[in-house]
Amino acid sequence: MFELNKMQKEIRKSVRAFAKGEFEKEQCMEMDKSCKFPESQKNKAADTGYLGVHFPEEFNGGSLGVVENALIAEELCIKDSTTGCAIMLSIMGSEFLLRYGSDSLKKRYLPELSGGKIISSEAFSEQTSDSEFLNINTVAEKTDSGWVLNGKKANVINGDSSDIFFILCKIEENQDGRDNSLAVFLVDSSRSGIIVDEKKDSLGLRMLNWVDITFNNVTIPLENHIVSIGNDKKELYLYRSEILVQIAAMATGIAKGAYERSLSYIKLREQFGKKIGEFQITRHKIAEMATQIELASLITHKAAQTIDSGKPDYAICAMAKNSATRSAVKVTDEAIQLFGGYGFTSEYEVERYYRDAKVLELLGSSKSFLKDKIADKEIGRIKKSKK
Amino acid sequence: MEILEYTDEHKEFRNRLREFAIKEIIPLADEWEENHLIPKEIWQKMGKAGFLCTNVPSEYGGHGLDFLYSVIIIEELSRTNQSGLVVSLHSDIVVPYITSYGSEEIKKKYIPGTVTGDTITAVAMTEPDAGSDLVSMKTTAIHDGDSVVINGSKTFISNGINCGLVVVAACDPEEPDPYRSISLYIVEEGTPGFEKGKKLDKMGMHSQDTSELFFNNCKIPKENLLGDKGGGFIMLMEKLQQERLVCAIGAVAGAQYILENTIDYCKNTLSGSGKPLSKSQATRFAIVEMSTEVKLGKTFVDKLIAEHMNGENVVIETSMSKYWTTEMIKRTVDRCLDLTEDYGISEECLLGRAMRDVRVHSIFAGTNEIMKEICSKFMGL
Structure with a gap:
């Protein structure tokens, strides 16, 4: 997996051309500023087949893999970090449906998602839950005709505009003392009892909205129960692996986008009678940035590949997320420094890339949690010392 | 033992300013951020309360106070969740050009207004x-x-x-x-x-x-x-020592404030397992490492303040401190954000604003690359 195949290279090229044609700089800056979702850009990306490329063809997907999905994310984010992320995350949570949903649910929703007709959100986190999803207090209760959901979810991405939620609940019927009786449900946002709080202003990825949502006696059909989460949380980890790879891919694209802009700038900007790109310190900064990007890209593709090969490796995906987002923060930070005072202004875009990179680093599972999980796998069980 | 000797007058001044900030600045910080402007009246209020140009001699309407008063003002304003009210730029960077190099007439004409806050510079x-x-x-x-x-x-x-x-x-x-x-x-x-x-x-x-x-x-x-x-270039060079020191003082005080808030947050927020975030070993170590950096910065900068007040030439060290402390505050905000996890994404967590504000520290008042050029030049490299 050291080189992309011909088709993958073609995808890269065509997405790049698409983004160049469709993402207009001034418009993107304005959407970021006013926290507006890039609706028309998302629809065009969907029409071109860039959403849900990893869905099967029968569900309007591309029957391709996570690697190809990552390449699309990367290329979109190179041209515009915020727009690229907004498009990719507009079908967040859909992998749950893709991997575990019933055929009828898949038939109904997946084509709509990949066609850009509806957007979805993942509603997992709660005020007091953590990356391991301990302490989930949203409850699903089974009745004769369906499920009744009650609880409050925190920081739901696009929660304000979503058409469907993938919501993680504790199941009430299991009163046998079993831990982790969790399940994921699909909830249509048109159901009554869904109360969406005010949108929160965010540090980055401002084309998305972040809201807390209360589910108050929300009833859904029986079949909307997508999957029960086992004790080992295998289903959650598989889903999370895909999200981690996607975040890593977007971060890699953001790093590349800031890098490409820096590269052009240092060849033009003159100080002390020469181009700043001629100074050794600048050259070394560029060398460091290029190295970071190369590493981010390699580990991200490797992580994606583990999912496509049917042997998803959560630890590698976690490494990819931590390492690619860190690289993105470092590269975008350095880009601002290279642009000097201009880097601090919105006009030169790299400040937005930097904010978006940091939000990606904070998004999903925390850095510390992911390190715990990587260590779990690397170290394995340690025999307790005898007392 | 403290490096800097603050008298009771200094301490009283700090308390008075802190109370002023709680009443007149902090409650308005969000509004100023939204308006992208500081109202001129706050400058006049600051002037009236004696918080502007504290070192200007009394013959020009000033208070003739030592540099420690400037230090106090920089430190206290670093704790107000806004960085638009750049009093130190006015009092410790711009006005000194006039007090040092202006003719008697010019000083009499312009300085009193800068002390009262009627003239912002x-x-x-x-x-x-x-x-x-x-x-x-x-x-x-x-x-x-x-x-x-x-x-x-x-x-x-x-x-x-x-x-x-x-x-x-x-x-x-x-x-x-x-x-x-x-x-x-x-x-x-x-x-x-x-x-x-x-x-x-x-x-x-x-x-x-x-x-x-x-x-x-x-x-x-x-x-x-x-x-x-x-003589402009020489004047600029002569004033740079204080300008860079001002940046370093602000960076250390800002980092300290950010860290205090983060420690509070980590002690008072429970993780999913029901324990405070600060009980995680990784979090505890991160906080200790950051506290060490802030203390190192403060010790260095306090010593430079003492030397600067003593009239010593510490151009190399102030340039070093400007680059090191501004990198340090950036690093601190970045790591603090990691500790707050996804709460930091929302602007209601003030760390986001801090991250957006401090990014320019390694660029303004001479980029950190320029600081290193200056150091290396004076070090004979």
Whole structure:
């Protein structure tokens, strides 16, 4: 997996051309500023087949893999970090449906998602839950005709505009003392009892909205129960692996986008009678940035590949997320420094890339949690010392 | 044992300022951020309360206080969740050019207003094509009888919109040696040919009215020249020690404030397992490491303050401190955000604003790359 195949290279090229044609700089800056979702850009990306490329063809997907999905994310984010992320995350949570949903649910929703007709959100986190999803207090209760959901979810991405939620609940019927009786449900946002709080202003990825949502006696059909989460949380980890790879891919694209802009700038900007790109310190900064990007890209593709090969490796995906987002923060930070005072202004875009990179680093599972999980796998069980 | 000896008067001054900030600044910080401007009245309130230009001698309406009062002001304003009210730029950077190099007449005319806050000041050095490479500036000043005509444009000027008076650096096109061509002039707001441009749209420091300034055949009296003609570069160099020290003091105090808030958050927020975040070993170590860095910075900077007040030449060390402390505050905010996990994504967590604000610290007042150039030059490398 050291080189992309011909088709993958073609995808890269065509997405790049698409983004160049469709993402207009001034418009993107304005959407970021006013926290507006890039609706028309998302629809065009969907029409071109860039959403849900990893869905099967029968569900309007591309029957391709996570690697190809990552390449699309990367290329979109190179041209515009915020727009690229907004498009990719507009079908967040859909992998749950893709991997575990019933055929009828898949038939109904997946084509709509990949066609850009509806957007979805993942509603997992709660005020007091953590990356391991301990302490989930949203409850699903089974009745004769369906499920009744009650609880409050925190920081739901696009929660304000979503058409469907993938919501993680504790199941009430299991009163046998079993831990982790969790399940994921699909909830249509048109159901009554869904109360969406005010949108929160965010540090980055401002084309998305972040809201807390209360589910108050929300009833859904029986079949909307997508999957029960086992004790080992295998289903959650598989889903999370895909999200981690996607975040890593977007971060890699953001790093590349800031890098490409820096590269052009240092060849033009003159100080002390020469181009700043001629100074050794600048050259070394560029060398460091290029190295970071190369590493981010390699580990991200490797992580994606583990999912496509049917042997998803959560630890590698976690490494990819931590390492690619860190690289993105470092590269975008350095880009601002290279642009000097201009880097601090919105006009030169790299400040937005930097904010978006940091939000990606904070998004999903925390850095510390992911390190715990990587260590779990690397170290394995340690025999307790005898007392 | 403290490096700096604060007297009871200093301590009383700090308490008074802290109370003032709680009443007059902190509650308005969000509004200023949204308006992208600091209301002029707060400058007057600060002046009235004795918090502006504390070291200006009494004959010009000042308070004749030592530099520790400036330190206190920088430190306390670092704890107000806004960085637009740049009092130290006014009191410790711009006005000193006038007190040190202005003629008696000029001092009597302009300084009292800067102490009361009726006159807000700015300094205009940077140009679109002259940032780090200051001497390549293109703004010209041509002496013509009793007046001087200034032409050119400046950018990234803090207080650019609010300023009533600007110290402008401009060069003499007749002088071939760039180090001898720069002079400093005072230009008043309202002088024909002096126009304020648009406010710059920035990542952070939203309450700061950073803007462009334009001079188009702007005619000022020749008395508005500060110091000797052609002595601008030397004057700028002489004042840089204090300017860089001011940046370092702000960075350390800012980092300390950010860290205190993060520690509070980690102690008072429960993780999913029901324990405070601060009980995680990784979090505890991160906090200890960051606290160590803040303490190292504070010790270094406090010593430099003492040496600076003693009149010593610490150009190398202040340049080192400017680059190191500004990197340190950036690192601190970045790591603090990681500790707060996804709470940091939302702007209701003030760390986001801090991250947006501090990013410019390694760029303004001479980029950190320039700091290292200065150090290496003076170290004979």
